Amino acid sequence: MNAPFSREIAPPPFVAETRIGFRFLGSQTWETHVIRVALRDLERLIPGRKPREPVVLDAGCGQGKSFRPLADHFAPQRIIAVDYEPQCIALAAGEAARQGVAVEVRRGDLSALEMPGESVDVVFCHQTFHHLTRQEETLAEFHRVLKPGGLLLFAESTRACCARRASASGLRTSRFPTSGGAVRILARSNSSACACRSRGSAKRR
Numbered sequence: 001m002n003a004p005f006s007r008e009i010a011p012p013p014f015v016a017e018t019r020i021g022f023r024f025l026g027s028q029t030w031e032t033h034v035i036r037v038a039l040r041d042l043e044r045l046i047p048g049r050k051p052r053e054p055v056v057l058d059a060g061c062g063q064g065k066s067f068r069p070l071a072d073h074f075a076p077q078r079i080i081a082v083d084y085e086p087q088c089i090a091l092a093a094g095e096a097a098r099q100g101v102a103v104e105v106r107r108g109d110l111s112a113l114e115m116p117g118e119s120v121d122v123v124f125c126h127q128t129f130h131h132l133t134r135q136e137e138t139l140a141e142f143h144r145v146l147k148p149g150g151l152l153l154f155a156e157s158t159r160a161c162c163a164r165r166a167s168a169s170g171l172r173t174s175r176f177p178t179s180g181g182a183v184r185i186l187a188r189s190n191s192s193a194c195a196c197r198s199r200g201s202a203k204r205r
Contacts (some may be wrong), residue, residue, distance in 0.1 A: 011087070031065040035126060051107065055076065057074040059110050059125040060110060061105070064092030067081070070124060071101050130156060
């Protein structure tokens with residue numbers, strides 16, 4: 001008797017947001033009180049001056065609410081925005097047009113970026129990592145596309161996401177704090193300069 005046919009099916013590269021969460025991610029509250037706060041936190045962790053006219057990768061751009069804050073903080077020469085979900089891509093393209101921000105919006109898999117190596121100055125990954133099913137591969141891709149000395153600006157709700165994985169990818173990060181709250185990490189490619197900061201609920205503005 002023949003053995004039953006079986007084939008391993010790779011999981012999708014992300015876990016979708018809930019309906020309520022999706023609505024919140026498209027709100028002005030999300031832009032003003034979450035994204036802009038995260039960018040202010042992360043900017044304080046950058047040693048020395050911010051990169052001048054950088055190429056910025058918005059990794060997991062969602063509905064594009066990060067585009068204007070990124071433009072305001074970095075005055076980038078180029079923003080490349082990548083997301084896997086088609087609905088997000090359509091909304092993000094509309095948001096870029098509405099805000100008048102020049103953004104290259106692409107559908108793609110963060111664990112297999114269709115970008116040259118050492119082509120990006122800043123990777124911004126905000127509240128995306130916990131949705132990804134291929135986290136080690138994604139961090140390796142961030143490391144690959146960052147220029148030497150480039151910055152990974154990383155914000156997550158849970159510190160359990162990636163201290164070990166980030167170190168394994170070659171991105172040097174400090175140890176995660178043990179207290180609760182959202183985690184901010186700055187990692188510099190090919191450098192030991194790094195820092196992280198946690199915002200507990202009592203400190204939220």
